[in-house]
Amino acid sequence: MNTPNSTLETLRLRTRAFIDDEVIPREDVSLAHDxxxxxRLIQVLRQKARETGVRGxxxxxxxxxxxxxxxxxxxILEESGRSVLGPHALQAGPPDETNILMLDRLCTSAQRMRYLEPLAAGQTRSCFAMTEPPPGAGSDPAMLQTRAVRRNGTWIIDGRKWFISGALRADFAIVMAQTDSGPTMFIVDTDTPGYRMVRVIDALDGFISSHCELSFESCMVRDDAVLGQVGDGFAHAxxxxxxxxxxxCMRFIGMARRALEIAERYVSGRESFGKPLGQHQNVQTLIADxxxxxxxARMMTFDVATRMDAGLSVKQESSMAKVFVSEAVGRVVDRAVQMTGAFGISSDSGLSALYREVRPFRIFDGASEVHRSAIAQRALKPYAQSQD
Ligand SMILES: Cc1cc2nc3c(=O)[nH]c(=O)nc-3n(C[C@H](O)[C@H](O)[C@H](O)COP(=O)(O)OP(=O)(O)OC[C@H]3O[C@@H](n4cnc5c(N)ncnc54)[C@H](O)[C@@H]3O)c2cc1C
Structure with missing residues (x-):
């Protein structure tokens, strides 16, 4: 693997050993959706991750x-992704990890002490509530229906959200709502009157997080609940x-790699028509592809990461990487299931869980079709301008 320096390589090896020795042995398909x-298991693993020096x-x-x-x-996240439990064990999973990054940029000093520091320490949990059931915001954020109205120095939030990952156990939600001055983000404690976790949605995937429906009915928060600037919610997001x-992308590449490892082990041991499966040319094509x-997928991800570290705009590149990686990891896991026959369909192989986990990635963080449309529009822009 292409790693840039020896300190990182040391951490990679330590993370890999942690995932192999501590996390994978504790995987259990009966944990899906529980x-x-x-x-409970993640808390145990996080403590071990802390002791091993791989947390966060x-x-x-x-x-x-x-x-x-x-x-x-x-x-490192690719290594953590080799187990469906790995990213959360390292406190490197969604939605907390990226909420921490956003809060770090936007919090006031009071919000920092109250929300960011306990979240980063792993003492609390968060969620990010943007998507709404139809006719609200989905692929098109401009369809935002949840409203926040300013009244007597407070904000009253009304609306509905769904598919909010991690909301089941969240201590606070970062909620996008429309105001008279434009979309705005609010930090809402989940014990605020008017905030309700309606249900956990029964979903295809079962390990990344719970996905919940939320309702806000006259949910009152103070001015200091505004995250960033009023009206700048979309820009802040x-x-x-x-x-x-x-x-x-990083975590899912690890997950697909694990699926391929399982398939490679199987085709090396299992025989058909007088030779190991891996000696049949059609199977070799599946492995090679x-x-x-x-x-x-890894090179695109590395490139976008390098550009982000350099502070460059990655609008186009991150869309292209997201589309390619989400589809590539789906292909890899699908081929792994194919190569392992009935074993791959069973829970015994671990592949069926990986198959379920990778599928939604083509939808969240922007559906492939939406990204393709944006990529093409950006590519065509200079031509449209030249015809003015
Ligand atoms: C596992 C999972 C976790 C999620 N976690 C969160 C979360 O924590 N917080 C949160 O706020 N949201 C979350 N979401 C919601 C996610 O952001 C939305 O599913 C996504 O934005 C798409 O919106 P939608 O589901 O309403 O699809 P819709 O907008 O109804 O679109 C449905 C389909 O129509 C097609 N489509 C839409 N627009 C276009 C277009 N312009 N051109 C071509 N085709 C188009 C695409 O194929 C798309 O998949 C999660 C979703 C999933 C599946």
Missing amino acids: FAAQD PGIPRELGGLGLSFRGRAV QLRLEPARLTH SHIDLYA
Whole structure:
């Protein structure tokens, strides 16, 4: 693997050993959708991660994390992604990791003490509430229906959100709502009257997080609940969306790599028609195409990470990487299932869980179709201008 320096390589090896020795042996398919049991296990693993020195690769150093660059994180999060439990064990999973980055840029000093520091220390949990059931905001954020109205020095929030990851156990939600001055983000404690976790949505994936429906009915917060500037909610959300997209790519590459490792082991041991499966040319094509997909996915992710570290705009590149990686990891896991036959379909192999986890990635952080449209529009822009 291409790693830029020896300190990072040492951390990569330590992370890999932690995932192999502590996390993978504790994987259990019966934990899928049992978020309380997952949570108990994650607390145990986080303590071990802390003792091993691998906790918080993306959390800034001043907040107690390892403070890695995006390029460094690309290496470590890929290793963590080899287990569905790995990213949360390292406190490098969604939505907290990217919420920490956004809060670090936007919090007032009071919000920093109250929300950011306990979150970074792993003492609290958060969620990010943007998406709404139809006819509200989904792919098109401008369809935002949740409203916040200023009254007597407070804000009254009314609306509905759904598919909010991590909301089941969140201590606070970062909520996007429309105001008279434009979209605005609010930090809402989940015990605020009028805030209600309506249900956990039964979803295809079962390990990344719970996904919840929330309602806000005359939910009153004070002025100091505003995160950043009133009216700048969409601009502020960009601080989170690009890193979220990229770190998902890192973790999912690890997940697909694990699927390929399982398949490679199987085709090396299992025989058909007088030779190991791996000696059949069609199977070799499946293996080779998966390595090509993973290599390309990793290089795109490394490139976007390097550009982000340099402070360059990555609008186009991060869209292209997100589309390619989300589709490539799906192809790799699908091929792994194919190569392992019935074993791959069973829970015994671990592949069925990986298959379920990678599928939603083509939808969240912007559906492939939406990114493709944006990529093409940016590419065509100079031509439209030249015809003016
Ligand atoms: C596992 C998971 C976790 C999530 N976690 C969160 C979270 O924590 N917080 C949060 O706020 N949201 C979360 N979401 C929601 C996610 O952000 C939305 O699903 C996403 O923005 C798409 O919105 P939608 O589901 O309403 O799809 P819709 O907007 O209804 O779109 C449906 C489909 O239509 C197509 N489409 C839409 N627009 C276009 C277009 N312009 N051109 C071509 N095709 C188009 C795409 O194929 C798209 O998949 C999560 C979703 C999933 C699946």
